[in-house]
Amino acid sequence: MFFSIDPNGDVPIYEQIVRQIKLAVADEVLVGGQMVASVRQLAGELAINPNTIARAYQQLQSDLVLEPLRGRGMVVRRDAIKRCTKARNSIVADGVSRALADALAGGMSPDELRELFEAELSRQSQLIQSNQANASENGTST
Known part of the structure; x- marks a missing residue:
């Protein structure tokens, strides 16, 4: 999976990872039962502190998108697509709302x-x- 991380952006890096994984699940790039990269592997690929990746994965566990597979790593939950589709729609709606507010305020x-x-x-x-x-x-x- 390809990540696009903006270290200088307004959104924290861990949240960028959370969003992109949710979007990938909603788009069925990642499917239920599929393993995701280990914390160490993803940290190395993205040149990001492993604690940041771990935080993102913990958030995704809390959001019921990922679940641990004992001794193997993290997998996408089989029932995650509905939650991720809802999250995707919310993320997009928020962005559109901000853009519209800025545009209308700008005349x-x-x-x-x-x-x-x-x-x-x-x-x-x-x-x-x-x-x-x-x-x-x-x-x-x-």
């Missing part, structure tokens, strides 16, 4: 916002389709 009209939203939605959809086509040609998954 944009509802029509300008609709036009901007439709253009960006189209651009992002094309980008995703292009990435999926490239991954398919290269024999990799996104």
